[in-house]
Amino acid sequence: MSDAATSPGQNRTPRPPARPPADRPRDAFFDNAKYLAIALVAMGHSWEPLKGDSRVLEALYSVVYAFHMPAFIIISGYFSRSFDMRPDRLKRLVTGVVVPYVLFETAYSLFERSVGGSPGQDISLLDPWYLTWFLCALFVWRLTTPIWKAVRHPLPVAFAVAMLASVAPSIGDDLDLQRVLQFLPYFVLGLCLRPEHFRLVRRWPVRIAALPVFAGALVFSWWSVPRMNTGWFYHRDSAQELGAPWWCGPVMVLALFGCSLLLTACFLSWVPGRRMWFTALGAGTLYGYLLHGFVVKLAVYEGWFDPGWLHRPLGEILVTALAGAVVTLLCTGPVRRVFRFAMEPRMDWAFRRDAVEQARERGRERERQAQERREPANA
Template identity: 75%
Template sequence: MFHAASSPGQNRSPLPPAQSPAPGVPSPRKPAEQSGKPGKQRDAFFDNAKYLAIVLVAMGHVWEPLKGDSRIVEAAYTVVYSFHMPAFIIISGFFSRSFDMRPDRLKRLITGVVVPYVVFETGYSLFKRVVDHAPDHDISLLDPWFLTWFLCALLIWRLTTPIWKLVRHPLPIALGIAMLASVASSIGDDLDLQRVLQFLPYFVLGLCMKAEHFHMVRRRSVRILSVPVFAAALAVGWWAVPHMTTAWFYHRDSAQELGAPWWTGPIMVLAMFGCSLLLTACFFAWVPRRNMWFTSLGAGTLYGYLLHGFLIKAGDYRGWFDHPALHRPLGEIALTVVAAVGVTLLCTSPVRRVFRFAMEPKMEWAFKQDAAELARARAKAERREREKVSA
């Protein structure tokens, strides 16, 4: 996929004529001519997938304090945790394919990943100090706490993107690194490197994917087959409750730290990678590809991801999840609905406007003016003026 281009010469064959994409093939952006609007339009499939994945993340977090009392909840928790973050990471990798060290992209990486990491890592720590009455809780930017590990991981993955685009076999290399990490108990907690390395193959897979691959899993036959696959996954999850710890799905510990022989680490990495891909494909098969009522919320999933953590931790610190009614079937269902509705509201435009200062700050004052970027901006403005005149 990443072979070097052939040397230019006079005998090179002419390029084939441009062809329209196959019907239903998703692309990260649609041309302005098709949308009828200036600029670029987001693809509904990916926004739908991100929204549904973030809802599953919130549901999984409220199931965690309940799963010890319900085998059904723990089975569902196991299945959801086997694919919801892999799906989100694969999409993140897919949209990181064009990342390079160009100044404007580095700026977006700083304002969209580094700054939110610093803000929310500090915010979560202060929140614990105040609400949980833990004045000794340290604020450490080197030890991601709770949900901020994903921002730290995304920063590292994206910075290494040019390397993965350069090497010949990126996915086997990433899998090898994840397997080695699973037996390296000395990695420690700095930057949550254990998670960064064990989840790395999913990001690299996203980098290697094309839009056609998403089209393949959204065929009618795949949607039909995904139903018995999910049913079988729930049955396996039910069986695994007393036989397997769910900590394997967090990818934050080595095999030795989980009390298992070292050689089980690489085996579990490969086994879980296969299971996660299978369930992720089934999940993508059922993601709508048309505009839905929640499609616009897909642009705000990072807001929902980071902000709902305060609600989860507040419930944990204040003992809300200990109420006996929540540990009964109706309580579990009600809490699941509340989690889905809550994270949905946190992805809406009003919430994004309020917290944009922390999630998407402009910070023009912090960066030098790049000559190439200014030239591109002038060329873009001139092109728009010409389009207005011709219209």
């Protein structure tokens, strides 16, 4: 009778608090893509002091700039799909984006003062210098991710924002908002993508088609070098600031997105899907991105690009190889360990403990103690 009177769920063993999901193994394809994209970023920066003397290098520079940052931003958006306002994710956003931005924006400003010969260079967290704009953009994009996930048609809305920004010179330079807004569609596209979309571009027909597409892009770029302002690729100015009619802004946003998306698909089609010697470097691409800027700027300030032989084909090849080697070194484990305090700081002291996580830890501790009590009894 007493058993019958007991409510159905009263004698059930209580479930332990939910455990956080185990870390998934890293996908070699995306690590390979991130490393190759960041290597192209470094090579493109090393070409800037040289490209004025070579129309071929200028054409290659334009093709690379048409897709290397879009590819990196699309992948960043893809891996931001799960972002929400959960405390642990906000903490990672602060420690992985905000803190590196503050530290590197300060470091770049001090570097410009001491090495670049600009004693009046101010330390301003509102005016990103050189490479730090991407951290500003990533912070804004990721923080707005829940909005894009809630909107019915996020990509058209992102295009509308980008096109409006392209005709608004009054936006100014604060936080490099022109770049933040004009590159926004690439991030939102990454949020909308699924694994099957990446499998689609890695099929052999796409890989074969990528060869004539890249060849045609190089030929067109060589033709357009004296006819087109490469400032369009940077997305940091409005149409009026580039000396074009206002209506060119929205047109170029759409045209460049189409070109960038096509070249990014071709680039991703040839990214290896298996583990390669550089796969592990994909986890350190932010290190390579932020640190290689000091090397490039130092080379410019010290006149390392000045020798005439570097402006000939063999010299340009050597500079390209050195840029690839330097950014590769900066993505390695030893460099990451040295600079982890700035890129991935442990700042538990700055945040409140999450109540949910505390409950999970207490549940795990109780389960461990119960297991220890059961073991002697079983023995």
